[in-house]
Amino acid sequence: MAAIRLFISTGEVSGDLQGSLLIAALFRQAKQLGLELEILALGGDRMAAAGAKLLANTIGISSIGIWEALPYVWPTWRLQQKIARQIRETSLDAAILIDYIGPNIGWGGRLPKSHPNIPIFYYIAPQEWVWSFGEGKTTQLVNFSDRIFAIFPGEATYYRDRGAAVSFVGHPLIDQLQDRPDRAKARAQLGLQEQERAIALYPASRPQELKFLLPTVLAAAQQLNAELPNLRFFVPLSQEKFRTTIEEAARELNLPLQIVSGETTALVQAAADLAIAKSGTVNLELGLQGIPQVVVYRVGAVTAWIARHILRFSIPFMSPVNLVDMEAIVPELLQDEANPDRIAAEAKAILLDPDRQAAIQAGYQRMRQSLGEPGVCDRAAQEILTAALQQKQVLSRER
Structure with missing residues (x-):
């Protein structure tokens, strides 16, 4: 069987950290399952060091605030368009979106069109459960996510109440302790x-x-x-x-x-x-x-x-x-x-x-x-790889 190929998208220093911990767990679990794994990613140096092939470094194009975010809108949009063209021509078995709400809502809209039926996971969902300005982004996220991996109890409750399939995996920093x-x-x-x-x-x-x-x-x-x-x-x-x-x-x-x-x-x-x-x-x-x-x-x-x-x-x-x-x-x-x-x-x-x-x-x-028990990243990785493998097997039978 050809390698399982995953796409991961995140930004900011914290997203790079969390992405790197998940990538390490994905490779651990793939090895146990005897699977070959390839990960294409938008992220930073930590994710690259963990084994992902970095399509672009997104760590330097992020901000918090309304006025402060304006200088980053155009560079982020151009980067997203460039990578979207590349991804359209690449077969994928699953996608994982980590926080980074603006760009990742965009990916949630694009991926089902270019890669119908691949499972889309949201790992560390945006904190709409704390400071949402409305239900619009939450509704979008719930609609395109096949599963949300929640790391806070309040996050799990918020998205589950709005119809999402949610797994509370605990906070990945627990594993670092x-x-x-x-x-x-x-x-x-x-x-x-x-x-x-x-x-x-x-x-x-x-x-x-x-x-x-x-x-x-x-x-x-x-x-x-x-x-x-x-x-x-x-x-x-x-x-x-x-x-x-x-x-x-x-x-x-x-x-x-x-x-x-x-x-x-x-x-x-x-x-x-x-x-x-x-x-x-x-x-x-x-x-x-x-x-x-x-x-x-x-x-x-x-x-x-x-x-x-x-x-x-x-x-x-x-x-x-x-x-x-x-x-x-x-x-x-x-x-x-x-x-x-x-x-x-x-x-x-x-x-x-x-x-x-x-x-x-x-x-x-x-x-x-x-915040849950140790083994957070491995629990999420197991579920991601299981779904990706099932998707790959379905496609193989259809061919």
Whole structure:
């Protein structure tokens, strides 16, 4: 039998991470089944390293916000059109869409026309269950998805109630917990002394966040450095191209920090006493490792005004940590509240209050129990490969 060929589409740093974990599981499961597997993908370097053939790198063409997204609309559309022509001429046995709502809604419309009857899976569905502006995109997604693999309990309920076939597989970051570095060893490798406290800063995974979040996060760190002794600051890079911008911003503030990348980022997460982090998947990574954090986010003034006054945008929480059980486990500072004084005050309060730290740890434990059991990616991979193999066998009989 010819190789099973899958198409995976995602974007952004978090999508690349989740895609890479799923791709590794797909290859593991294919090997157990004695199947040859080929994966064509839109994603990033992590997915390529996991074994996918990258059709295009989509990590640098993503944004959050209305005004902020405009520069990326045309490049994204052109890329989608180019890859669509390539995909039309390629046989596929299944497609997997990961988050990345705008482009992937487009793929959900195209793929059934060019590849009738192939199963389409949505893995990590867009968070319409949290901040939908209406049912339109949800209806589209449910209509073209043969199955949605949900990673949050609320996500599973939302899409199931709207008629989707849903499997709650749990959150894929659960699988990574088994490989996390030991805290004491991580601190030793980073050269941290016993009295030193490590503060991890996560200001950006998208280009526009360098503008709206980086200065604020570094200014808050500068305040902490002036008010508390024995702090060491680390910035784990989400994209290497951000290094120079972060170095220059820290130099202007005379803020001593260490920028790390690659495997050292895992050491920082294991060793950190506190994190100041943008809202995103990194919040869950930190939460699952028990690192107290202050979550921050800002968008441009135009986007914020439109969201508040025209779209009447309102959400219960922004951080995935708080969204799991709709519980305020960690503080969130959004828009005007995300200023250096407030961020530094929240961080200082956590660092100096053992009861606050204990409450966060108890919340993390409840969150962890809601996110399922290990083997998340392998469960999804098994179902994907089973459906893809059935589709291939059907086509073979028809021929």
